[in-house]
Every structure is written in C-alpha cells, then in structure tokens.
Amino acid sequence: MNGLVFLIPIALGLGLLGLAAFFWALRQGQFDDLDGAALRILVEDEEEPAS
Structure with a gap:
C-alpha cells in the first residue's frame, strides 16, 4: 500500500x-x-547544371 502513495501521484x-x-x-x-x-x-527538385 505504501508504494501506491508514491506511484499514483507520479503517474x-x-x-x-x-x-x-x-x-x-x-x-x-x-x-x-x-x-x-x-x-x-514525391516532388522532384530541379537539379542545377554542372559547370
């Protein structure tokens, strides 16, 4: 019973x-x-051209 005194307020x-x-x-x-x-x-991003 003593454990419930601590566990109920913690819960x-x-x-x-x-x-x-x-x-x-x-x-x-x-x-x-x-x-x-x-x-x-699902949306494809436009790739920047390589320079």
Whole structure:
C-alpha cells in the first residue's frame, strides 16, 4: 500500500506533463501540415547544371 502513495501521484504528474506537452505542440503549430512532408518526397527538385 505504501508504494501506491508514491506511484499514483507520479503517474498523474507524468500524464499531466504529457498532456501539457501535447497542448504546447498544438499551440506551436506542429500539427498544421500533416500531408506536406509526406507529399514532398514525391516532388522532384530541379537539379542545377554542372559547370
């Protein structure tokens, strides 16, 4: 029983920390363009001519 006194607050704290990190990333715009990076690999860049 004594272990639960320490483990429950630690688990709740880590959960709140993860939730805060998610909301921070959401507010910073980390999830704005989900398809851009996936489609960018399909676009061929123009190569500069060798001189």
